[in-house]
Amino acid sequence: MQKSLKSMPKKYSFCFLLLIFTGLLGHSQNSENAGMSAFSSEFPRTTYFDRNAFLADSQFWTMCEDAKGVFIFGNNDGAVVFDGENWTKIKLPNNSSVRSLVLDSEGKIYAGGFNEIGTFQRDKQGVYFYTSLINKFHLEGSNLENLWQAHLVDSRIIFRAFNALIVISENTALQIPARKAFVYSNVVNNSLWVQDEDYGLYRLDLKSLQLVDEIPAKLFENETLTAILAGEKSNELYLISKNGKVYILDSLKKSVSFWFNLFEENKNDRVTSALKFRKDKYIVSTLNSRIIEFNPKGKVTRNNSVFADVKNTTIHNLFVTRKNNLWVLLNNGLNYLDFNSPYVQIFDQASVYDILINNSNLYVATNIGVYQSRLTTEFSKYTFEKIKNLNGQTWAVQSLDGDVLISHDDGLYKLENNEAIKIGDVKGFWKVSPVKGQPNWFLASNYNGLYLLEKNQGNWIIKNKIYGFDESTRDILAADEANTYWVCHGFKGVYRIVINNDY
Structure with a gap:
């Protein structure tokens, strides 16, 4: 795809980037976004x-x-x-x-x-x-x-x-x-300055169109200049040499002093x-x-x-x-x-499928696992570390009932102390959704249907499979009616399913 400045990037689902939109970050799944509006525009x-x-x-x-x-x-x-x-x-x-x-x-x-x-x-x-x-x-x-x-x-x-x-x-x-060779020139404050090698700095008189001898080369150690810039004071110029030496030129005193390298x-x-x-x-x-x-x-x-x-x-x-x-x-x-x-761009180590901001942490679900970084208002200070003992395709990272759950190709996981703890032994989960009216019940979307997930005294348990529907439930939406859901299948269309009260 040809790169441009007006439309780039046109798509980002497979571009190995995490793009954080300033001021819009709260629209992602988010339990905490304090301080995020202060991201530096630098x-x-x-x-x-x-x-x-x-x-x-x-x-x-x-x-x-x-x-x-x-x-x-x-x-x-x-x-x-x-x-x-x-x-x-x-x-x-x-x-x-x-x-x-x-x-x-x-x-x-x-x-x-x-x-x-x-x-x-x-x-x-x-x-x-x-x-x-x-x-x-x-x-x-x-x-x-x-x-x-x-x-x-x-x-x-x-x-x-x-x-x-x-x-x-x-x-x-x-x-x-030139007397020898004009090696550099620049316009500063509507004056043209030019360096003649071995002779020094000249300024072009715009009326006579003659060069005026200003600074002899020995005052800046006969260094070859690569920049002449306006200084902070109106009478100062910064001279920068090819070798990295920086000088301050005082145009009133016609003096030059070495500043730093x-x-x-x-x-x-x-x-x-x-x-x-x-x-x-x-x-x-x-x-x-x-x-x-x-x-x-x-x-x-x-x-x-x-x-x-x-x-x-x-x-x-x-x-x-x-x-x-x-x-x-x-x-x-x-x-x-x-x-x-x-x-x-603050992350480019893998393909990104989901993000979560939770308790001053930013979590990134990728094709090779989950990465975590502390939140900061300075983009340059994001340092991502991979969650231990979890590799491969991760579809979602969510904050549910005070815990961070990870939906993964290998199954469901709970995050504890920067380590992924397996929940049950079922593989292939897309995400987890709360059940209306049942504070401890959740639906776990699977490659092959739905599972009832329960949190009991702080422990997460996969209770049972919801029988009667075995299609992939990656895209699921609760309907207004109780125990009713819409499931969109990428190839087979849209399903409306109704689940018994006891799930």
Whole structure:
């Protein structure tokens, strides 16, 4: 089934997931749901897209979002367009990869490839097409090589190659050469900052279109930068190097001070990108450590469970959508983290058939037994343990008369001290239903009819089989009339059965 953002998942009965709907959890069988409404919205639903979904090369470098919420990705095969349902691939004229993308104020998307600059626009049917601008701006033979980044600054489009900045304004393209190599650039507070290797940081004067020398390279130990981000103070910038060093730049004093290192000592890793994300958090993508987080106080979180479902592979880039969700551009596919989803995944160890919330515990009935976890308002802290001495297909876990009963392929069980205790010797039960007007009597739905179950002085006893009906009673509903039930059979139809008063 093709994955999408609008309809996924369309069905979940066999998808090996337990999905807890925020605010709706009380609609499951539930004897206690206190505190559940406080679930944190910080925990996202994470979706992975591989090449079977987007049908293109698996390496992604850059992306942008258009005015209608459609995503355009830069890929080794060109551009990949995703509208939330369908993927479309668009190749550049020279078949190069797309390394940079930026949306202008008029909704036009500028793209940079290898010796290629152009735009993606929609036709009358709303389908994207590509137009090269190489001839228009007389860039033939310029040997720009890869255009690594693209920015929108004060209505100008600015591309960064190693050997030059290309500033596009209306019908002209100005090239600003590097002294050695432009290795990184970013726009902060409507100013373009660029690092020239071995020389330092420059800022582009938007009036003269000249580079202004701001910070010499020695002030940040001549480290190669992979991020320049706005700090908490208006005069501060955070500089993040490829080696994981973080510096604070004071733009008024033109000073730089070392702050901390993102990586632990002797850690062999590299930073690939970074951005500010959700209030006061900064997130950093890496080659080997997935996503690292830090805050304005310098506290580093290296294994945040928010990102636990991100594929453990090299990350090339990060992108925040207008809805404050996160795309993670991987060396092998894409991850999408939806922080606005009404549900999240907290269990994926087996197929789920029933859940029960009881006495601050969450029980999960699965195809390989029953799992249990303490309730928590933090999704990341759910830790499931398997109930002892119970394996195989479990159909229901229920709270009945103060006890937890388990309906299983091997029979009925009562849960005591995290251990399943067998009730009787009959196999194959679907679930248990109370008998109206008989507080100690219950009907146990079986593969072959019904059994009378009684609780007597704290002990559960299978009294007898209800004779006269031997069909499967998985789906049973009490009628308004006494001792009358409706049974829906998956193949044979609906039965109405009436049981004697003594059962």
